[in-house]
Structure formats: structure tokens, C-alpha cells
Amino acid sequence: xxxxxxxxxxxxVYSIDDLERDGSTCWEGVRNYQARNxxxxxxxxxxxxxxxxxxxxxxxxGLARVSRAAYPDHFSWEAGHKYFDPKSAADEPRWWMVDVExxxxxxxxxxxxxxxxxPGLENMVxxxxxxxxxxxxRPEEYDxxxxxxTKG
DNA sequence: GCCAACGTTGGC
DNA sequence: GCCAACGTTGGC
Numbered sequence: 001x002x003x004x005x006x007x008x009x010x011x012x013v014y015s016i017d018d019l020e021r022d023g024s025t026c027w028e029g030v031r032n033y034q035a036r037n038x039x040x041x042x043x044x045x046x047x048x049x050x051x052x053x054x055x056x057x058x059x060x061x062g063l064a065r066v067s068r069a070a071y072p073d074h075f076s077w078e079a080g081h082k083y084f085d086p087k088s089a090a091d092e093p094r095w096w097m098v099d100v101e102x103x104x105x106x107x108x109x110x111x112x113x114x115x116x117x118x119p120g121l122e123n124m125v126x127x128x129x130x131x132x133x134x135x136x137x138r139p140e141e142y143d144x145x146x147x148x149x150t151k152g
Numbered sequence: 153g154c155c156a157a158c159g160t161t162g163g164c
Numbered sequence: 165g166c167c168a169a170c171g172t173t174g175g176c
Binding site: 008010032053054055057058112130131132133 | 174
């Protein structure tokens with residue numbers, strides 16, 4: 001059984017529309033160990049909720065899917081790059097990324113407020129621990145959110 | 153723009 | 165290994 005995930009992106013930086021245009025993208029720049037560890041657990045085909053953070057309002061904007069399992073974030077090796085990390089060695093990469101492909105944009109954007117109010121989502125990570133940028137989602141939670149976004 | 157939450161760093 | 169200082173995230 002595939003595991004489900006929620007991944008945050010600031011729409012000013014990279015939105016669901018950008019993902020639709022690109023078809024797929026590499027999820028570079030994660031510099032948090034817990035988020036990194038979660039990405040390393042991802043498998044190709046895992047469903048992803050694409051979440052717009054730092055938006056007005058914040059919330060789930062679309063659906064995506066893991067299209068490539070974790071591989072080293074090579075930007076961590078590029079001196080001068082925004083995501084350069086001198087502590088990431090070529091033979092032992094510190095940071096990893098996955099590729100994510102576009103599945104669909106929700107007919108109805110699902111704001112964080114609605115997630116918080118929805119029965120069944122009380123324990124969803126995004127409604128409790130706001131800062132983690134890559135989060136595990138229970139399959140039943142994923143289904144509820146997908147339904148909220150496609151109603152009507 | 154503020155600031156609470158929280159992750160990381162570094163001195164000891 | 166503790167913990168204060170500091171930096172970042174992200175909702176509001």
C-alpha cells in the first residue's frame with residue numbers, strides 16, 4: 001500500500017500551476033532532517049498533496065505523485081548556489097530530493113481553515129505541526145482532502 | 153510585519 | 165550533553 005504525503009511550497013516560488021506547466025519537478029532545497037528522512041521513505045507512485053504555504057490563504061492546491069525516489073540533492077554541492085552546504089560530501093550526501101509529477105489541480109482549493117474544521121482530520125500533521133515541510137498523510141486523510149477539493 | 157514554534161549551532 | 169543564542173518557518 002502506497003504511503004501518502006503532503007509537501008509544501010510557497011506559490012510565489014513554485015505553485016501548482018508551475019508544476020502543471022512543467023509536468024514534473026525535482027523537490028530540491030529541503031534542509032531539514034526530518035523532512036529529508038521522510039523523502040527517503042517515499043516510493044515512486046506515492047500520492048502527494050501539494051500544499052501552498054505562506055499563501056493567502058494557505059491550503060492544499062492540487063494533487064501530485066512521487067515520480068522518482070530519493071537521490072542526492074546535487075545543489076548542495078554547488079558552491080555559491082542558494083542551497084550549497086559545505087558539509088554535504090560527494091561520497092556521503094547530506095541532503096536528498098525526490099521528483100514529483102503533476103496529477104491535477106483541485107477544483108476547489110482547500111484552505112487550512114477547512115482542514116482544521118473537517119471531521120477526520122483532527123490528527124493531520126499540517127493542522128498541528130505547521131513547520132514541517134514534508135509530512136506523512138494517512139490514506140484516509142488523503143481521501144478526505146481529495147474529496148473536499150473535487151466536490152461540486 | 154509580527155511573533156510563536158521549533159530546529160540548529162556552538163560554547164562550556 | 166546541556167542549553168542559550170540564533171535563524172527560519174509560516175500562520176495571522
